Amino acid sequence: ATPAHVVQVLGTDSVTLGHGMTTHIARQIIQIQPSSAYLIGTDTNIAPLHLEQLQNALVAALAEIGSTARVHAYVIPPGETTKTRETKAMIEDWMLENKLTRDSCILALGGGVIGDLFGFVAATFMRGVPVFQIPTTLLAMVDSSIGGKTAIDTPAGKNLIGAFHQPRHIFMDLAYLRTLPRREFVNGMAEVIKTAAIWNEDDFTLLENGAEEILGLSADNSSSSDSKRKSEHDLQLLIQVVLGSIQVKAHVVTVDEKETGLRGLLNYGHTVGHAIEAILTPELLHGECVAMGMVREAEIARHLGYVNDVVIGRIVRVLQAYGLPVSTEDKKVLQLAPGKHCSVDQLLDIMRVDKKNQGDKKRMVMLSGIGSTYEPKASFISDNVIRKILSP
Ligand code: NAD
Ligand code: ZN
Structure with missing residues (x-):
């Protein structure tokens, strides 16, 4: 196991980052939060890969201290479509039937869907029980598990019902990423690149130079089989890259807990990206749309004279190095979402309803x-500038 790094969020030690630390995670959780029952929430993709190991580690850790606490698991179907009120109600009814009390504790083992859903269950069960986030996707590690936002979707839109509920602690075990499909890994890389782009040129350079090594850690990298035996060097590089990203997110979340200003910087690429996503979902993933949004928003900055061609070139090239699309006309995009088209008018129309707009x-x-x-x-950027840059 790789020695763990600890990052502070909101003034307390909140994130532990390491590799291969299931036993450590289990011991830490029962020590930080003695409970009568631990409920692990996860999905049917993750359960066969990682659930038993965590369950066994918890049972063993509890035995070590002579605790009689129960360990439960609740497994839901994967994907955004289960992040609903209905699923939340089912989990809650199950918890009540199984006599979980207010001294229970929830462990969200999964991607952003699991973190958001079980985080929200924890926020309201018996007026709130502690939750530990154990992210298993890169996106959940660098983005959704930090900051305390939890939510579910409704037919009217995504993440419309939710609560702020800070996790008791976040355990990021990079070993989970070894089973993550390449496309999901790259999806998270978009947020990593975004964060470096707004905050840290050294991290950005690291990303520019390390694409091959960093991508080697995802599950189905099609290259040689010995790339599975990740060298210690490549792992350290990934740790450094993830650490860089979570330090920035932890910092802005701490400075700006309820998202008034600084936290908004993390939305780089997201104004245009969300509009693109509204059209291209579900064929395209969030990070893929943000990648295209980053290029367009950088071009708007160039139009206004804030950056030059070199900056645009570096953004485009680093995204391409990780296999991310850089334009809605990208071959990959046309392949994934045949027949879908992002017109300027449609994009502006979607952006029109954003509550952060001013006129x-x-x-x-x-x-x-x-x-x-x-x-x-x-x-604040005016419509005619946006229209100019988005026009083909
Ligand atoms: P996800 O949770 O759907 O996970 C992606 C896919 O990977 C799923 O099919 C999952 O089963 C699978 N998977 C997860 N871990 C795996 C592993 N280790 N090995 C193999 N397969 C694995 O999606 P996501 O991208 O992690 O998260 C997206 C969600 O996060 C969205 O619902 C979004 O709204 C939310 N989000 C929340 C915040 C926040 O601040 N709360 C921020 C950003 C995104
Ligand atoms: Zn995002």
Whole structure:
């Protein structure tokens, strides 16, 4: 096992990052939060890969201290479509039937769907029980598990019902990423690249130079089989890259807990990206749409004179190095979502309903270079500028 790194969120030690630390995770959880019952929430993709190991580690850790606490698991179907009120109600009814009390504790073992859903269950069960986030996707590690936002989707839209509920602790075990499909891994890389782009040029350079090594850690890398035996060097590189990203997220979340200004910087690429996503979902993943959004928003910054061609070139090339699309006309995009088209009018139409707008101005993070932004928050950009850049 690789020695763990600890990152603070909101003034307390909140994130432990390491590799191969299931036993450590189990011991830590029962020590941090003595409970009468531990409920592991996960999905049917993750359960056969990682559930038993965590369950066994918890049972063993409890035995070590002579505890009689129960260990339960609740497994739901994978994917965004289960992040609903109905699933939440089913979990809650199950918890009540199984006599879980307010001294229970929830362990969310999974991607952002599991973290959001079980986090929200924890936020309201018996007026709130502690939750531990154990992210198993790269996106959940660098993004959704930090910050305390939990939510479910409704027919009216995504993440509309939810609560702030800070996890008791977040355990990021990079070993989980070894079973993560390449496309899901790359999806998370989009957020990693985004964070480096707004905050840290050194991290960005690391990403530019390390694509091959970093991608080697995902599950189905099609290259040689011995790339599965990840060298210690490549693992350290991934740790450094993930650490860089979570330090930034932890910092802005701490400075700006309820998302008023600085936290908005993490929305770089997301104003245009969300509009693209609204059209191309579910064929395209969130990170893939954000990648295309990052390019367009950087081009808007160039149009306004904040960055030059070199910056655009570096953004485009680093995204391509990880196999992310950089334009809605990208071959990959046309293949994945045949027949779908993102027209300027449609994109502007979707952006029109954003509650962060001010009149006909949209909020958008403007880079001023690699690793820096024009303002310490999102800027207001007028429609005609956006229209100009989005037009083919
Ligand atoms: P996800 O949870 O659907 O996971 C992606 C896929 O990978 C799923 O099929 C899952 O079963 C599978 N998987 C997960 N871990 C695996 C592993 N180790 N090995 C093999 N397969 C594995 O999606 P996601 O991208 O992790 O998260 C997306 C969700 O996160 C969205 O619902 C989004 O709204 C939410 N989100 C929340 C926040 C927040 O602040 N709360 C921020 C960003 C995104
Ligand atoms: Zn995002």
